[in-house]
Amino acid sequence: MPIVHFHLIEGGATPEQERRLLLDASRLYAEVLECPIDRVRAFIQPYAPGRAAVAGEMVSEGAAPAPYFEFLVLEGRPLEQRQRLLTGFTDLLVEILDVERSRIRGHCKRVQPExxxxxxxxxxxxxxxxxxxxxxxxxxxxx
Known part of the structure; x- marks a missing residue:
């Protein structure tokens, strides 16, 4: 069930940075949730700069990109794990893509097993x- 989506602006990362983000996020997810890595899925959803606005300004017109991520966990996961993932995915974006921490947003979605x-x-x-x-x-x- 562990799935993470990173919403990024096209061209804001090299293929190697994207690869590292996906692999490091997968390992983090498996570690924090103490689950087999074969259950983890990680995706990047790219957006053209002309299809994204940040703080009321188009990215194509100079607004700095502001990555967003969302991830899924089964209901019942403790707050501590969810917060470790929120912090960990943010840390990866800061480290790998050199994004200012305050520009990053993230969201945990809890899903009922049924x-x-x-x-x-x-x-x-x-x-x-x-x-x-x-x-x-x-x-x-x-x-």
Missing amino acids: EWSIGGRPAAELRRQDIAAFSRRMQLDEA
């Missing part, structure tokens, strides 16, 4: 054991 599918089957069904083990671990951590 509303997510893997191969057409509900995640709640396929990941029942993972979800139960995760819940037990969270209860032990809280105790």
Whole structure:
């Protein structure tokens, strides 16, 4: 289920920077969520400068790009993990693309396991054991 989308301006990064962003974001996601990396998906959605405005100014007319990212997690993930991802994805954009931190925005979307599918089957069904083990671990951590 772990999926991250980076919304970037076309031409604002080299192919190598994009590659590094996608791979480093994938590793971060797997590490923070303690999940197999084969479950992680990372995408870059490019926008032409004439199709993006920042602070009321068109990027094509001189506005500095301001990356946005969004990522998905199954409901029940602790706030600490979600915040680590918000910070971590921001750190990657700052480090890899040399973007001013204050210009970056990010959003975590929580999804109910019953509303997510893997191969057409509900995640709640396929990941029942993972979800139960995760819940037990969270209860032990809280105790």
